[in-house]
Amino acid sequence: DAKTTQPTSMDCAEGRAANLPCNHSTISGNEYVYWYRQIHSQGPQYIIHGLKNNETNEMASLIITEDRKSSTLILPHATLRDTAVYYCIVRDFQGAQKLVFGQGTRLTINP
Amino acid sequence: DVKVTQSSRYLVKRTGEKVFLECVQDMDHENMFWYRQDPGLGLRLIYFSYDVKMKEKGDIPEGYSVSREKKERFSLILESASTNQTSMYLCASRGTGGSQPQHFGDGTRLSIL
Numbered sequence: 001d002a003k004t005t006q007p008t009s010m011d012c013a014e015g016r017a018a019n020l021p022c023n024h025s026t027i028s029g030n031e032y033v034y035w036y037r038q039i040h041s042q043g044p045q046y047i048i049h050g051l052k053n054n055e056t057n058e059m060a061s062l063i064i065t066e067d068r069k070s071s072t073l074i075l076p077h078a079t080l081r082d083t084a085v086y087y088c089i090v091r092d093f094q095g096a097q098k099l100v101f102g103q104g105t106r107l108t109i110n111p
Numbered sequence: 112d113v114k115v116t117q118s119s120r121y122l123v124k125r126t127g128e129k130v131f132l133e134c135v136q137d138m139d140h141e142n143m144f145w146y147r148q149d150p151g152l153g154l155r156l157i158y159f160s161y162d163v164k165m166k167e168k169g170d171i172p173e174g175y176s177v178s179r180e181k182k183e184r185f186s187l188i189l190e191s192a193s194t195n196q197t198s199m200y201l202c203a204s205r206g207t208g209g210s211q212p213q214h215f216g217d218g219t220r221l222s223i224l
Contacts, residue, residue, distance in 0.1 A: 032210045043115075043201050043215035044154075051210070097142065098156035098169060099203075099213055 004088045009106040018075040020105050022088030025069040030092045033064060035073045036101070037084040044087070044101070047073065078109045113138045115216035117202050123222045130189040132219050134202030143185035144203040144213065145169075145177060154201070160185055161207075192223045 005023040012018040024033065034049040048055055048062045050071075055062045061074040075082055087104040118133035136143065144159040146169075156169030158177040166177050174196060178186040185204075189196055199220050203213040 034212055041218075041220070043117075043218040046212045046214055049210060049212055097144070097159050097161075097167075097205075099146075099154060101154045 004090055004102055006086070006088055006102065006105045008103065009108070011108050011110055012075075012078050014080060014109050014111050015077055018078040018082065018107060018109070020073040020075075020086050020088075020107065021070065022073070023070045024088070024090045027068050027090050028092070031090045032092075033062065033068075033071050034089045034091065035060070035062065036087045036089065036099075037082075037107075038087070038104075039081075039084040047086075080109050080111065083107060083109045113140075113204070113214040115202055115204050115214050117200075117216040117219050119219050120217060121220050121222075123224060124189075124192050125224055126192060126194060128189075128192045130192050130221070130223075132187040132189075132200055132202075132221070134185045134187070134204075134216060135183050136185075136204035136214075137183065138204065138206065138214075139182065140204040141182070141207045142205040142213075143179065144205070145175075145185065145187045146201045146203065147171070147198040148201055148218075149198050157187065194223050197221060197223045 035047040036044040038044045050062045064071045085104040085106050087101045114137045116135045124130050145157045146154045148154050155171050160166045160179040176188045199218050201218045202216045205213045
């Protein structure tokens, strides 16, 4: 699976949009981009995933660049409960079953 | 919504005990997983199962076994608990086909004294 690079930490004001970047410059054609988050002492929570088109669900939007080398997760109206570590993962759905989380981005939502 | 339920959030056991961690999913998923998560080491796969009674070793199976007698239930067994098995244990499930994501339970924080 391709390697991803994320900023170590970010801050965002409550009510504003949180934009979390992820770089995956070595992504291949079969690899999807997945986003998870983990709130302290809880299990990882799946947020969204996509291949090349932008995706939106009730939690977030995923914007993937045309060359697919980077993506941005957007939380449109951040709340204090969105404070968590966010993980961007790239994997081939036909590849190994296990998930490997990198360091992720520690997002802090400030009141 | 997918629901993955782990039987305990916190568990304290003694060295040498046989420990059972239970996981149930309600989405008829074929694939189920057990991971452990430790600070600085990230997520590590212990075992996974792609069907009833089928299992595959992950990266760190030593000291563990698993059981999948029913599709919705996947159990992790610590045969003789040791202090180095103190960890956060995470169960996940995933449907077959396409790009379906893994969905995780809330985790069991296990302490071996």
